Amino acid sequence: MLTRTKAALVVACDDKGLHKVETPFRLTFLIDTSSKKAYIIGNVGSSEVSLVPNAEGLTLVEITGSGNVTMTAITSKGKSVHSRGSIVFGDLVPSQYYGSCQKK
Numbered sequence: 750m751l752t753r754t755k756a757a758l759v760v761a762c763d764d765k766g767l768h769k770v771e772t773p774f775r776l777t778f779l780i781d782t783s784s785k786k787a788y789i790i791g792n793v794g795s796s797e798v799s800l801v802p803n804a805e806g807l808t809l810v811e812i813t814g815s816g817n818v819t820m821t822a823i824t825s826k827g828k829s830v831h832s833r834g835s836i837v838f839g840d841l842v843p844s845q846y847y848g849s850c851q852k853k
Contacts, residue, residue, distance in 0.1 A: 754778045756829050758848035774846050776831060778809055823850045
């Protein structure tokens with residue numbers, strides 16, 4: 750089964766603490782449960798991500814071209830969290846966003 754899932758993440762936790770964001774952070778995933786493959790869809794193309802299903806939802810893991818890891822967990826009820834722990838120019842750039850997802 751092929752589904753497109755769109756996330757709208759509206760609460761952030763970063764170096765400023767926990768706060769609402771003015772503009773939702775949006776992610777789009779294409780998930781094929783039959784082949785057990787998933788892709789993140791971006792402005793300049795798509796990239797395969799690891800699909801880790803569990804009894805209560807699923808987790809999508811992306812390793813970027815620079816080696817940073819991002820993780821998006823989505824519950825079966827559509828709640829979601831997106832976490833990044835990036836290293837940029839030797840500095841740690843952590844962030845986490847909370848929101849919801851809808852299957853389209």
